[in-house]
Amino acid sequence: METMSPFDSLDAVIISASRAFCTPLAIFIQIQQHDHVSDLSLLFVLQGCFICLTLAFGWACAAYVRSREIRQMKNSMRGGNSFAFLSHDINDLEHSTQVKLPSVTVVMPLKGFGEHNLHNWRSQITSLYGGPLEFLFVVESTEDPAYHAVNRLLADYKDDVDAKIIVAGLSTTCSQKIHNQLIGVDRMHKDTKYVLFLDDDVRLHPGSIGALTAEMEKNPEIFIQTGYPLDLPSGSLGSYCIYEYHMMHADDFRNDRHGVVSKLQDGGYSDDMTLAAIAGAHKRLITSPPVAVFPHPLASDLSFSRYWNYLRKQTFVLESYATKVNWIMNRALFSFHCYLSWGFVAPYLMAVVHVAAALRVRSKGYSLEDTNFTSCGLLLASCLAMCTFIELLSMWNLTRIEVRLCNLLSPEAPPLSLATYNWCLVFIAMLVDNFLYPISAFRSHFSQSINWSGIRYHLKDGKISKIDRSKGKGPKFTDLGGKHLYGKKGAPHRASILGALSRSLAHWRQAKKFDA
Template sequence: MSTLDSIDAIIFSLSRAFCSPFAVFVQIQGCTICLLLALGWLMAAYVRNREVKRIKNSMKAGNSLAFLYQDINELEHSKQLKLPRISVVMPLKGFGEHNLHNWRSQITSLYGGPLEFLFVVESTEDPAYHAVSRLLSMYQDHVEAKVVVAGLSTTCSQKIHNQLIGVEKMHKDTKYVLFLDDDVRLHPGTIGALTTEMEKNPEIFIQTGYPLDLPSGTLGSYCIYEYHMPCSMGFATGGRTFFLWGGCMMMHADDFRQDRYGVASGLRDGGYSDDMTLAALAGAHKRLITSPPVAVFPHPLASDLSFGRYWNYLRKQTFVLESYISKVNWIMNKALFAVHCYLSWGFVAPYLMAVVHITSALRIYIKGYHQLEDTTFASSGMLLVIMLAICTFIELLSMWNLTRREVTLCNMLSPEAPRLSLATYNWGLVFVAMLVDNFLYPISAFRSHFSQSINWSGIRYHLKNGKIFKIERRKDMGPAKTDLGGKHLYGKKGAPQKASFLSSLGRNLAHWRQPKKFDV
């Protein structure tokens, strides 16, 4: 038998093995996962589309400002005067191509009540410090905003440290504090919509939202998009949810002033992930987390987002499951760890089997092996392949539909911004990203479990019993850019030199005034 025939024999044996009852179960399980994802995205699309219809109907009824308020009477001056004071706290790290757009969308909010912005940086050497200071100087007569230097964290992650320092510096009359990541691009009415819900229901502990990733064209950016999409269905509930995204969290300011439920101490004492810690506290104390249907934010990914930076991001996402604040929280995280890993490889396995089935069928057809005693495995294998292809198509169609609804909603919520479009989405790359991301997730999760340390923007955090106990800082141990936004973490020799910084800022200001297709 020739070498080629030997290879064929191996392929046929594998194809036959993949038609065994257990292998068929694995392939049917993969199809079921596809259909469950499709169902989840269909339900999420229904919630987003319901909000689109509400805005359209309100506009037809004469409320041209429906993207700001459902009831146009809420815009009356007497009612605007009664709005509570909001403090927006934004921990910053680095400076990249989309930051000016994001910061501008935040400080130009159309919220009618008292509003202050606290941009919190680690030190004045952070490139973000100079960039945001220059931006705020342009709006100093129109916006209540300041830059706060937090210093280095010693007991928690730098992001959490910056958030807590921001809370300490907020106005004494602040009723609600809104934590935003610096890559969040707000709609004009976002702060007003979140505040309205908090006022309607004082039982709300945290309000949150979720980003709509806008891939830049690289495989890494599509992997990020695919990673976030299954999570997005947990935020498209139009109300109560058990999920929390640290990029957008509105909370009662007094919860921090009085350290209710241990929100401040729980974050400060070894906290690594702000959203996972607060979600655990909400669950432990049976507090309400909600996600309004308008809380979806365009999130353009860096144009040079490489696969390596995607991997770094995935590592940080899986690492959060290693942090916990209680035994119950530890059990929940480990259960999530196990389920996610099982489903990820359960999703990928049928596609690997499908490759074998297709190769086997092609070899039988090309080499004329029809005379073999048993080729029924080939037809059985192709039947499984066809079933998987149909389920995959349904899944991708549902993902496309949800993305389309969210793009439409974002366009309606920011009518003054350049239109978002699905035209540049490459759905072939989306499919590849689905396989790559689900294959790599368990590998990343297991690596996080056994390493118990992570490098986050040049800072290495070490965990012990679910909390940070050691922090290492060395500029030579981390990347020069952040993962998603491609933000420069350091200037030359640790701080941005004036010439290079002004040049970079000038380019970004030009980019700001003439945004790209995805910039809003």
């Protein structure tokens, strides 16, 4: 009796899997993320085409809006406006107009100090906004490495900017970030009209605050005006797996309008999700101007463990909620995102099986029936490869336009470049991120706790119910920025912090020298 070798058994499994993946249901799974036509299931193809075209239309719209902004800036520059990066209309920069600008307070909750912070903070406090402007750097305690770094920085600009550092103390009813933000709002100037909450790991353009304020002035109905980061990979795979900032009316916080302060203070974990829920419940407007794209450099030593904790924080926000409607929306987002994530990854796993089966059939000379199935599989894999190329091309085009926009908005800053992007790693990161997202989401759902910058938060009924602080025993660095979380105890010594500060300062000055 003839026995079957292990390789023959493996071939049989691969070919059977390839045959199964060529069924109408499997074809539907494979085409729902990409554009492909199959006579076997026209309905499934139409649905797949609709999803693909919808995504393509969204990317095209985003690229078009930012390209239009670039064209407007260049037209203004050709018309003699050398300050188009501040305003398209040079008359807006007249002194008579600038003195009428509203007062703005920038609140920055800080935690730790890393390689990019000094450059980021300088870009923020050297804004060219012409109206009254104050900066409030808010830290948990004087032991935070950011406290001494900011003090040294502000000492260099004490006569040029209105900035101060505030010690907020420990949070007890909400996340430390929200606590710092609310303390900053409580200490802002009494004449402040708009408050801009800004993360400390993002770089501002000279005209960003002016552009955001102008939009708020044009449309008083805006509740939140937000922007998005342009992540700048450092070269490691982890930095490619990372795929917030908002301005609001100061009176909304002074008067606790819609319960903005009370809902954030009462067990709030994520400021973004809480404010978005409030906006949805009260039919308030959230907008994002095309110029609100801010460079966000990632740590050069970003590890997978730090990326995983970052992803856990992103999925954990879906476990926090303020109302029953908010809970329902979060559950819907949870289900929808998990479905799409694994729906994106599954076709690539199927394509690997199809290619493996085709290679084995060609090398072993199997039957015509098996050859037909593998031909169908190769056709699907080829379409998947083509659609993947189109996806990456679309992503490259949008990133290219955003890089150009950022360079125009910050003409004196070191220019950004697409050279830092490795698109093979981008593709791998897309697969890794989408594969891990549902795992992280389920982990967050069942654990109901998360470690955020050395603080462990526990949720109950969507709100923070318990806060554990174990200084020196948790992570010593933040996730994306790689910032040192502790000062003299439990982590880097003061000398290393000052050394990092000096190196960052030297690097920044060298870049400015070459720009000049």
